[in-house]
Amino acid sequence: MTRKPLLLTVIASSIFAASAFAAAPGNDPAALVKIRDTALASDWAYERLADMTDLIGPRLSGSAGEAAAVRQVADTMRKLGATVTLEPVKVPHWVRGVETGELVEYKGRPDGVSQRVVLTALGGSGATPASGLNAQVIVVRNFDELKARAAEVKGRIVLFDVPFDQFMADRGLAGPAYGQGSNYRSNGPRMAAQLGAVAALVRSVGGANYRIAHTGATRLDDNARIPAAAVSVEDAMLMSRLAARGPLTMRLTLTPQTKPDADSFNVIADFPGTDKPGEIVIVSGHLDSWDLGTGAHDDAAGVVGAMAVVDTLKKLNLRPRRTIRVIAWANEENGTRGARAYLESNKAKVETHFAAIESDNGAGRPFGMRMSVGPQAVKLFAPLQAVLQPIGAGTFRREDVLGTGDLSGLEKAGVPSFAPLLDTSTYFHYHHTAADTFDKVDKEDLRRHVALMASTTWFLANMEEPIGRWSELR
């Protein structure tokens, strides 16, 4: 899959060029039904998911896995006959090192005993000395408590012990629940550093407790890049309980390295439109992943879902009116450099973007789409919803701001943006952990995911009416 000879690319492209694609039938419901049902009957996306996660695995920016994923996606899209452009992007190159934690002093500790802490460095973390550091731990539950205890922070390790609200996540509010927790991961270490902390820890942001650590990016100031890690939920609770008994001292070793920026690429694959080839509908996911798991839900599922849009149309010999642009974004996780590069290179061409989709919430069962369009545009999607409703994916919910990782720049510039509305109740069980692996993706849910992505992309690429640019309406 990753080593397709050049000859095959040429043949595939030739077949594509020569094939008698049907004329675009606009938004004929019959075409939408065919797209939906073709997607529901195919495991092409599931097989590509296996290729990306089993053969490559983790794809952190700057890694060999990320480079392999660029090649794999480009090859796959070329095989489908798309025109592939690799857009260069300089990405952060942060490499995890040793990471250990040990509770070495606490009230009631028996002779010879210490407690091991499960933790993992946050992306962008600084390093401790190679031999580690020892410091007393101060546990806080929120930023107010950090401020109230500011005088105690200097020279200490701060632990932000903020529980993830799984109750919310179980009830369709995984996003806000994640936002509440990840706020401490993103900003807590920097604030602790500003108060003189020697290191910062956060409770892992996730709702399943199996002593695993959830990594993610943290925003440290360059002049105060302290060691920062996520501890498992269990260890955060343990440290809180021990700190409540008396002074708690921890030995922490984190040896990540920040290397010079590396070369990567946005993989951009165009499936040209018939009568409006200059108008673009983006369908996308992000190519990179964290380094602990194989990034199956986050975000191989999004990338293969986007690629499968073209596979589905090709199976049906359908050509869209507008150009469908599949993008596998570089570096969503720790920099969004890919999205920024695209925005920069397309700043004069934003108007040519009719709409954009990104799938970056895993492959849970899809319920429909979230969309940042003008209120007057909602009714335009009724024919699409009618086709998706029988598979439970007909809910199209307008939101003022989607704020997805890679589309937010385009969205702010006014491009109508879409993101699948999914079951995310278990997404944050695995997200950014070693457990985000192929087996977590349900084959049937992924088929539905592709049905939603392909139907919506097709619908957008063939709409008669303009959606209207939401920013102009605000």
Place this chain on the structure above:
Amino acid sequence: MTRKPLLLTVIASSIFAASAFAAAPGNDPAALVKIRDTALASDWAYERLADMTDLIGPRLSGSAGEAAAVRQVADTMRKLGATVTLEPVKVPHWVRGVETGELVEYKGRPDGVSQRVVLTALGGSGATPASGLNAQVIVVRNFDELKARAAEVKGRIVLFDVPFDQFMADRGLAGPAYGQGSNYRSNGPRMAAQLGAVAALVRSVGGANYRIAHTGATRLDDNARIPAAAVSVEDAMLMSRLAARGPLTMRLTLTPQTKPDADSFNVIADFPGTDKPGEIVIVSGHLDSWDLGTGAHDDAAGVVGAMAVVDTLKKLNLRPRRTIRVIAWANEENGTRGARAYLESNKAKVETHFAAIESDNGAGRPFGMRMSVGPQAVKLFAPLQAVLQPIGAGTFRREDVLGTGDLSGLEKAGVPSFAPLLDTSTYFHYHHTAADTFDKVDKEDLRRHVALMASTTWFLANMEEPIGRWSELR
């Protein structure tokens, strides 16, 4: 808690000796109700659970944690006024080392990429060279397949990829489900070694998949002590999928050490009976745990549940007719040397054991008791069941053989044996993993657990009728 000065022991013992305990009221239902309700209102056991898991943590045989647990349990029982005996036991002393696995060659592997495998050495595993070993992997699903492919095994790493049947576990059959899987963990590596394998791996035996490895004992021949480890469920599946694509080569490093046997102890705490002090009712759990987690369910819960029997009776000023003997067994996990030592030292006194209880299935909600008693004895427990039924713990199920880790010798010798009948549907999610921690134990379930243990122990200690020795009836 662990460092109580000697003076306090003396005072506590004196108070006990001097206190005006009520005469044993036999199996008056009013006493049983009081015991049940006192246990349901107390978090004494929960606090002891925190002491054992938070202050000490892992308690593998031969470790400082195990030694600390001996002291902690002995001190606690002395504070309760019991007569404590430390019975010496020589225990295996196996120490985990480095453990890493990496899939370094497989069909479709991109340049520069390898896949990390999450694994943990099995207790008793041999070691690889410090620099690891490289070998091709052969994946089998059962022993028949191993035999059929015996010629391929030499020089290879054998992976037993046997799924845990969580469907059974969800339906009250966690024990048999575990037995099916752990058979491969216990016996697979030895059989692979006999066929010339250089190492053996088993799929972790458990039903929750969060990329964690489940350790446990394996029975290797001393002359063929190959490296043996459990891989996470996810990694077993990944390796199966990659092996299906073509030859799969793994780099494996395991550096555990088997040291000379260490000194440990069964902690035996007698709460003497009034009119039949020479008759013994054992109530017990095991003191040791695996080294990855803090052994909260396995088996701190059993030990604190047994200790809390005495605490409950003491709170009520109740003295049993027969002697209640609390035992925290040494070395259940990797040798059952504690149980063997007790059986040896008590072989002439087996007849003095009226009954024995061991709790070693965690602290899930209790439904009642499993018991290996004669069929004619079942009806004797009706008054106890009547008291426990209102809290959902009135199901007493006779079984021919319980076969618990520590009681099986006494049971075979004819001592009527009891083990809590519990919700174990999630027990094997955590069992023998890093995730078996304090937070997994529900406070309310533990109260019920103590109510069951205390009521049953009291009932046994005060029964008028002999239960009858089941071995004589068979």
